[in-house]
Amino acid sequence: MKLFLIFLVSILFFVLTVGFTSYSISKGIIQEKVADASEQTIIQAGQKLDIMYTVYEDLSMQILLDEDMKKMLLDMDSVNKGSYDFLQLRQKLGDKLNVFSYSNKTIKAVHLFRPTGEPLSSAGGSTSKETFAQEDWFKKIEENNGRAVWLDTKTGGFVDTSSGSYVATFALGRVLKNTSTNSTQAILLMEINLDTIGKELADIQMGDGGQTLILSPDMKVTYAEDRATIGNPTTIDVTPELLADEQRSTMNLKKDLQLVYYKSAKTGWFLLGAMPIAELVKDAKAISNVTWIMxxxxxxxxxxxxxxxxxxxxxxxxMLRNLMKEGEQGNLTVRMQVSSQDEIGQLGQSFNQMMEKITLLVQQTNQSAQEVLETATELSDVSKKTATSAKEIAVATEEIAGGASSLAMESERGNELTHSIGMQMKAVVNSNVVMGTAATDVQKSSEQGILYMSELIQKTNATEAMTRNMVEKVDNLKESTRSIRKILEVLSNVSKQTNILSLNATIEAARAGAAGKGFMVVADEIRKLADQSRQSIAIVGQITETIQKEIDETVKALSNAYPIFQEQILSVKEADLIFKEVQNHMGGFIGQLSEVTESISQLDASQLVLNDAMANVSAVAEESSATSQEVASLSSEQLNISSGLVRLSDKLEQLSNSLHDSLSKFDV
Known part of the structure; x- marks a missing residue:
């Protein structure tokens, strides 16, 4: 099956490789040749269109340089727009444009506009719009400042015609300037029927499914047989970058169209021919079909x-494989019948010889395995007895080594505990010394606190006496304030009487007439003094009343503070008693600390002796443990050797039995 697959795959690979390589090469050659031929056709058509564009540019130049046209435009600037002379000039201007329009039948209309966008005159059509200054094409003509401007196709024309018909046109625009002043006189717009391009491109055939169209630099359709696509972006997936190559032949982004193009030197438009690649290479499909047949x-x-x-x-x-399977099952009597002398026959003879030698080898091995099995049985018995004795010795030795190790561990542990107790005893001694020092400091601080509390008691008693005196003085001041208020009442009455007397004196002076005028002045002064005295008494009364309120508040505050001073004196006295008790207790505590320190010092000396004794015991125990472990190690090693010998004997016996069982499967 592998050989068959190798032959099949190899033959198919080479046949398909040669066939499809031929198909690919043929398709590339056909595509290249057709693209070259189409490229020449497009170039020739593009050159013809450039000649046509040149004719229109020359005609616009004739209009620009025509002296009668210049004079009429100049006269129209100086004539009133609503006058008869203006109408006559406009009619003459239209007749002049008709002459240029009739000179080329492909021109649909010629229009003149003022620089402000207002229509001046037209040949072949008219418009009802008042101005075209906001149109994009009008701005584009102005920006080129006298150079010929080619405008992309509009399906309804550039201006509204009087008849209402809409014809697809492309246009040429130019600014007409006064050569003497270089000022703009008018804007020329020449509309050309799109069918003019169609006639030039009618003979170009791009095959089934192909098309010929003109694209603007922004990839919008300027001309196409399908007029509905004019003015819209092209449906062919092509970019300006693809058309920037000098080869003038490329493919679209989807690689399903062969594109040939020519860029006009006059308009900047692209004359583009698009051909489906599948249509170009359909003749090469026969090679692909032949390849599949082969x-x-x-x-x-x-x-x-x-x-x-x-x-x-x-x-x-x-057959040989089946015989080998029977041999695998243990049948060594199988042989292959050889009828040829080729490689297959030689293989059969070799198989027969191999089976004979294997049969002889199995017989010899079976005899040897029987002898090995008997020897292994005897060796296994001896090894088991030796292993039993070694195991008993090892157990006893391990018990001795375990006891010695336990003794060494306990000695080491006792040594560590003794050392730890010594360290703790030293720490206790140090702590007792520190506690004694701290207790002495506390006793000194207690004595100093007793002195401070005595002084505080004296000062508190003095403060209590001063507070008591202050309360008495404030009470006296309160009584003095009451006396002042009584005096103020008397003064107030005096002021009232004085005011009444001054009023009576004024009345008597008025009765006396001229003789009493001097007395009247004195009475007025007395009345003023009485008013001033009354006002002063009132102010003093207010001040006295305020002082009276503050004295009352002071008396109240002192009355509240006096019990607190009493409680403070009691607390200070109790604190003094506490300090004295602390001093007594600290004296006894210091004495006890001295006795404890002396006992701990004696205990520390005893602990040092115990530490030396535990160190000696630990050393002896470690030496005994090391000796016991060495003996136990030797016993364990002997036990391991005996166990290994038993395992090897058992393994040898198992191998012998296994070999005997394996050989018993073969039929010899």
Whole structure:
């Protein structure tokens, strides 16, 4: 099957490779030749269109240089727009434009506009719009400042015609200037029937499904047989970058169209021919069909070769494989019947010789295995007895080594505990010393606190006496304030009487007439003094009343503070008693600390002796443990050797039995 697949795949590979390589090369050559021929056609058509564009540019130049046209435009600027002379000039201007329009039948209309966008005159059509200044094409003509401007096709024309008919046109625009002043006189717009281009491109054939069209630099359709696409972006997936190559032949982005193009030197438009690649290479499809037919024939031949190989090689090999499977099952009596002397026959003879030698080898091996089995049985018995003795010795040795190790561990542990106790004893001694020092400091601080509390008691007593005196003085001040208020009441009455007297004196002076005028002045002054005295008394009364309120508040505050001072004195005295008790207790505590420190020092000396004794015990225990472990290690090693010997004996016995069982499967 592998040989058959190799023949089949190899033949199909080479047949398909040669066939499709030929198809690919043929398709490329046909595509290249057709593209070259179409490229020349497009170039010739583009050159013809450039000649046509040149004719229109020359005609616009004639209009620009015509002296009568210049004079009429100049006169129209100086004549009133609503006058009869203006109408006459406009009619003459229209007649002049008709002459140029009739000179070329492909021109649909010629229009003149003022620089402001207002229509001046037209030949071949008219418009009802008042101005075209906002149109994109009008701005484009102005921007080129006198150079010829080609405008993309509009399906309804550039201006509204009087008849209402809409014809697809492309246009040429130019600014008409006064040569003497270089000022703009008018804007010329020449509309050309799109059918003019159609007639020039009618003879170009791009094959079935192909098309010829003119694209603007922004890839919008300027001319196409399908007028509905004019003015819209092209449906052919092409970009300006693809048309920037000098080869003038390329493919679209989808690689399904062959494109040939020519860029006009006059308009900048692209004359583009698009041909479906599938249509170009349809003649090369015969090579692909022949390739598939040859592949089918090659498949049939490969199948025939495979059948022959199966009969010549496959059957003998299958027979040999079956015999080998029987030998695998233990039947060493199988032999292959050889009828040929080729490689298959030689293979059968070699198989027969191999089976004979294997049969002889199995017989010899069976005898040897029987002898080995008997020897292994005797060796296994001896090894088991030796292993039992070694195991008992090892157990006893391990028990001795375990006891010695336990003793060494306990000694080491006792040594560590003794050392730890010594360290803790030292820490306790140090702590006792620190506690003694701290207790002495506390006792000193207690004595100093007692002194401070005595001084605080004295000062508190003095503060209490001063507070008591302050309360008494404030009470006296309160009584003095009451006396002042009584005096103010008396003064107020005096002021009222003085005011009444001054009023009576004023009345008497008025009765006396001129003789009492001097007395009247004195009475007025007395009345003023009485008013001032009354006002001053009132102010003093207010101040006195305020002082009275503050004194009352002071008395109230002192009355509230006095019990607090009493409680403070009691607390200070209690604190003094506490300090004295602390001093007494600290004296006894310091004495006890001294006794404890002395006992701990004696205990520390005893612990040092114990530490030396535990160190000696630990050393002896470690030496005994090391000796016991060495003996146990030797016993364990002997036990391992005995166990290994038993395992090897058992393994040898198992191998002997296994070999005997394996050999018993063969039929010899």
């Amino acid at each position: 592949a089918g024939i090659a498949t049939i031949i490969a199948i025939a070769i495979g059948i022959i190989i199966v009969r010549m090689i496959g059957r003998p090999i299958i």
